[in-house]
Amino acid sequence: MPEKLKVDTRMTVETPEGVDFQFVIAGPGKRCVAFALDSLIKVGTMILCVFLLMAITGTNGELPAVSNGIVLVIWFAMSWMYGACCEAFLDGRTLGKISQGLRVVRTNGTPIGWFEAFGRNLLLVPDSFLVFGPIALNTVGVLSMAATRRMQRLGDLVFDTMVIDEAREFISRSPDIAVGVDPIERAECRGRYHVPERTLAVIERLFEGDRLISDxxxxxxxxTLSVQLRERLGYIEPQPDPHNPNAFFAQTPRKHTAFLKRIIKTFADDGQGDTSEDAPLKKARTTSRRAVGSAADSSAMSLDRIVAEAADYEMEDHSKKQTATATLPTPADDYVDPTYLVDFDEDSPTKTSEGESS
Amino acid sequence: MNRERFIKRRREDWQQFEKLLDRMYGSRLGKWQGQDVTRLSNLYRSICYDLSLVQSREWGARLEQYLNDLVARGHNCLYRTPPRSLDSALKFLSEGFPQLLRRRKTFFFVALALFAIPFLIAMFVGIVDPVLAEQLVDRTELEDVRQNFSKTMYTEIDSEYAEQRSAAAGFYVWNNVGIAFRCFALGVFFGLGTVVTLIFNGLSLGARSGYLVNQGHADYFFSFAVTHGSFELTAIVIAGAAGLLLGWGMIHPGDLTRRESLRVHGMDAVKLATGAGFMLLIAALIEGYFSPLPIPNVIKYVVGTMMWILVFVYLTYSGRTAHDGFPVAVDRDHHSPAGQLIREELA
Structure with a gap:
């Protein structure tokens, strides 16, 4: 079976609980910085030790024989043991890696053991082979990283480990998409439809800053999307103001983009620019049933309030749903929730069965 | 079910889980409370369900990311490296390492051949024809070695060594263990690096010893080398065996996939290399403090012979069980590659 082509560096790991979750693989840039920092720490410790020994023994320049032995042992420890010990005792992190938010784990996501930590650091020797002369450091390792999906150097390949990036780049709605945009009012739509999250995600992708698309x-x-959504929502197309048509026609060339921005404003439910981790929790809405009842007549009520109460995303336009379920049941109707969730599941299954019988 | 109601219903658990994680992740396993562990694992499982629910219903990237993070942190907290004690390290050195070496003895003997045959040839060449030996090892180096072991120098070094012993021991740690580790690590190039290292080390050591014998310093040299040689030479060969094992895992995966084969062979190889490193530490101490002692050579030969016997007994008999020589069927440490393979097979 062909592997799905990946465009980013996320690796999915399945837990023993049968859930997939994702790790972000660390790229060569961050790993280089971490490596450089670690090298600095090694050399720095060496120099510090030499000075310390000089201070203790009170000689300058020449070290007595015993100190020479100590320095050599420290040199040995730094060059062979530093990375291994750090990774073994600090849960797969060296000091350089901590500073960059990196961690070594097994490819199944579990933390590494002592031998893996030791082994993958021993294999730094072949990994740091110079292939093109003194300029290209770590050539073998970098080539190996370029050739493997998990960006593993030889040491990682042999011991089945990978370096992950723990810095959480939170996927937030870009706050500037919907700035200064009016939400879609209830009065503008005839239908009842909740734009599903995946559609919102598609719209957001369209407005991502790093995308070089002309307006x-x-x-x-x-x-394409806008026309579909207008239809589903029963959006009443605005008419030009007979007294001042220019304002309307000035907007028409960009009307679909503008409409999608309004969709985001209306349906994307988290606070703008709020990137703290529990933002989705804070926004847990507390709309009461009464609000829905009054929604139909209150023109000022924005769609998302109603949607919050009434709409499972599966519940689409009412008329369509009924015709669809009358002919053949959609798989969504047979869907059974995990047992522990059933007790507070009130809407969808009962509602659809009513719809069928009526 | 409604997304918002779902969040409202579950948020308390999520927050509790976060708090528990913060508290438990930092602390050591020994300090965990029983009820905390139960609570944590229950919450973890339920949050796994939450995540899969959110994933399947596509309830938003942020919510999914949030739960994904919770699961990842919980996973890292629960599935951590089993704690290793000093006890397990000692057990590895006293039993695990010799057992492993016996299980992989073919590699040991191949490495021994790769090291010993060039050594003997070069030594023969050195004894018979020192001029030819200069082709193998640089003339100045040979001269250095000869100086070191000539009679006058030798006694001088002895007195000098009284204060230089620690420096020498430090040097041996740094140099010899480094060579062994490099010898292992270069095995990653399909074993070629290890083969080359073994042969070249064998040649150069052999040529030097042969040259010394030829120059008539045999007694000084052998009395010096016999004691630490037991640990040192054996350890170099073991490190070579580790490198060959690594290369073999790449060349010939057998029934395993190449990835699994690398993992299994790599783990065994690094364990051998660890043992070799440990033996070289002992060798460095002997070489630094005992070998150059100004005592009668007879004592050195006696002690040296005892050391050889000790190494032989250690590697041959230590940790021997009723079914020695067979791979251990079920590994207690379920994180080890063997245990993992078994679990994967059962699953």
Missing amino acids: GRREEIAR
Whole structure:
């Protein structure tokens, strides 16, 4: 079976509990910085020890024979043992790795043991072979990283480990998409439809800052989605103001992009720019059932309030749903929740069965 | 079910889990409370369900990311390296390492051949024809060695060594253990690096010893080398065996996939290399403090012979069980490659 092509550096790991979760593989940049820092620490410790011994023995320049032996042993410890001991005792991290937020784990996500830590550090020797002369440090390791999916150097390959990036780059909604955009009002739509999260994600991708798309091209792409969404929502197309048509027509060339931004504003439910980890929790909405009842007549009520109460994302446009379920049941109807969730599951299964019988 | 109600219902658990994690991740396993562990593992399992639910329903990237982080942290907290004590380290050195070496004895003998045959040839060449030996080892180096072991120098070094012993021991630690580790690590190039290292070390050592014998310093040299040689030479060969094992795992995976084969062979190899390093530490101490002592050579020969016997007994009999020589079927340490393979097979 062909491996799915990956465009980012995330690796999915399955836990014994049968859940997939993702690690971000550390790239060569961060690893280089960590490596350089570690080298500095090694050399620094050596120099510090030499000075310390000089201070203790009170000689300057020449070290007595015993100190010479100590220095050599420390040199040995630094060059062969430093990385291994750090990774064994600090849960797969050296000091350099801590500073970069990196960690060594097994490829199944479990922490590494002593022998793996020791072995992968011994294999720094072949990894740091110079292939193209003194300029290209760690050539073998870098080549091996380039050739493997998990960016493993030889030491990682042999001992089945990988270096992961623990820095949490939180995937947040880019706050600037929906700045200064009005949410879609209830009165503007005839239908009842909740834009699912995955659609929102697609829209966000379209507006990502690192995407080099001209405004015209973005409008073209947006059109496909926008037209569909307008239809689902029963969006009432605004008409030009007869007294001042210019304002309307000035907006038409970008109307799909603008519409998608309004979708984001309306349905993306987390606070803008709020990137703290428990943001989704804070925003747990407390809409009461009464709000839905009054929603139909209150024109000022924004869609997302209603949606919060009424819409499972599976519950689409009402009329469509009924015709669909009448002919053949969709798999969503047979879907059974995990048992522990069933007791507070009130909406969807009962509702759809009512819809079928009526 | 509704996303918001789901969040409302579960958030308390998530927050509790976070608090527990913060508290338990930092502390050592020995200090964990029983009820905390139960609570943590229960919460962890339920959060795994939460994550899969959110994933399957696509309830938003942020929520998924948040739960993903919780699961990852919980996973790292629960599935951590089993604590290793000094006791287990001692057990490895006293039993595990010789057992492992006996299980992989083919590699040991191959490495021995790769080291000993060039050594004997070069030694023969050195004894018979010192001029030819200069082709193998640089002339100045040979001269240095000869100076070191000539009679006058030898006694001088003895008195000098009284204060230089620690420096010498430090040097042997740094140099010899380094050579052994390098010899192992170069095995990653399909074993070629190890083969080359073994042969060259054998040649150069052999040529030097042969040259010394030829120059008539045999007694000084052998009395010096016999004691620490027991640990040192054996350890170099073991490190070579480790490198060959690593290379063999790459060349010939057998029934395993190449990845699994690398993992299994690599773990065994690094264990052998660890044992070799330990033996070389002992050798360095002997070489630094005992070998150059100004005592009658007879004593050195006697002690040296005893050391050889000790090494032989240690590697042959230590940790011997009823079914020695067979791979251990079920590894207690379920994190070890063997245990992992078994579990994967059962699953």
